[in-house]
Amino acid sequence: xxxxxxxxxxxxxxxxxxxxxxxxxxxxxxxxxxxxxxxxxxxxxxxxxxxxxxxxxxxxxxxxxxxxxxxxxxxxxxxxxxxxxxxxxxxxxxxxxxxx
Amino acid sequence: xxxxxxxxxxxxxxxxxxxxxxxxxxxxxxxxxxxxxxxxxxxxxxxxxxxxxxxxxxxxxxxxxxxxxxxxxxxxxxxxxxxxxxxxxxxxxxxxxxxxxxxxxxxxxxxxxxxxxxxxxxxxxxxxxxxxxxxxxxxxxxxxxxxxxxxxxxxxxxxxxxxxxxxxxxxxxxxxxxxxxxxxxxxxxxxxxx
Numbered sequence: 001x002x003x004x005x006x007x008x009x010x011x012x013x014x015x016x017x018x019x020x021x022x023x024x025x026x027x028x029x030x031x032x033x034x035x036x037x038x039x040x041x042x043x044x045x046x047x048x049x050x051x052x053x054x055x056x057x058x059x060x061x062x063x064x065x066x067x068x069x070x071x072x073x074x075x076x077x078x079x080x081x082x083x084x085x086x087x088x089x090x091x092x093x094x095x096x097x098x099x100x
Numbered sequence: 101x102x103x104x105x106x107x108x109x110x111x112x113x114x115x116x117x118x119x120x121x122x123x124x125x126x127x128x129x130x131x132x133x134x135x136x137x138x139x140x141x142x143x144x145x146x147x148x149x150x151x152x153x154x155x156x157x158x159x160x161x162x163x164x165x166x167x168x169x170x171x172x173x174x175x176x177x178x179x180x181x182x183x184x185x186x187x188x189x190x191x192x193x194x195x196x197x198x199x200x201x202x203x204x205x206x207x208x209x210x211x212x213x214x215x216x217x218x219x220x221x222x223x224x225x226x227x228x229x230x231x232x233x234x235x236x237x238x239x240x241x242x243x244x245x246x247x248x249x250x251x252x253x254x255x256x257x258x259x260x261x262x263x264x265x266x267x268x269x270x271x272x273x274x275x276x277x278x279x280x281x282x283x284x285x286x287x288x289x290x291x292x293x294x
Binding site (some may be wrong): 001002003005006007009010011013014015016017018019020024025027028030031032034 | 122213
């Protein structure tokens with residue numbers, strides 16, 4: 001069998017097959033409905049990703065420093081309060097002692 | 101809207117314009133359906149997989165990057181991957197013959213015996229084609245169903261025009277050997293009818 005003969009058979013038997021019109025319309029409707037319900041977020045470019053990462057790390061660092069400072073401030077305030085209380089207790093040891 | 105070029109429609113579709121995606125859908129639904137239909141051999145799976153191709157394309161359209169290839173190449177690649185998964189999942193199932201839709205191409209005024217032989221021969225040829233490696237099947241479908249040139253086929257398959265020609269020649273030789281191997285008397289009988 002010659003190769004031309006194989007080509008001739010392929011031309012004879014391979015035909016385009018149209019999808020059913022109802023299917024095409026239905027799928028088109030489903031796609032449109034799906035697209036309408038999609039919230040398409042703009043995709044950041046790679047450079048934007050770098051900036052986003054940098055700014056995230058920076059703001060994270062700032063928040064961490066602020067948090068540590070607040071904690072130190074709180075501990076300091078508690079220490080001062082405790083010191084004042086101790087001092088008051090030592091200054092007036094018998095004032096509240098009815099037996100004294 | 102229908103007059104949009106592929107590139108224009110792609111930009112708009114990437115921005116979430118459903119009408120623009122609809123233009124691309126209507127432009128390529130027939131080609132993708134045909135490709136999948138011949139690869140799977142039945143209308144039911146062709147419809148299911150075609151729908152998946154377009155849903156996947158729609159979900160990833162915003163990440164599509166124009167590299168100078170036709171948009172159809174991207175769609176064919178999605179279809180190719182989905183069909184490959186389908187074949188893997190169905191590898192243990194019995195092969196389903198092509199449905200009656202292809203028979204509609206042959207007028208009913210043929211002699212019944214002739215029609216029977218022609219149908220048998222068509223089934224045999226398509227059966228042999230579906231046993232070919234995936235890329236050879238793709239080549240045959242793009243060439244004989246879609247009537248694409250070697251250049252266009254090369255763009256879709258990611259090969260040079262020369263490589264497509266070479267693959268086509270090897271595919272024809274392989275088909276010829278398979279046709280001669282399987283039921284030569286029927287082929288000889290058909291030769292006189294065609």
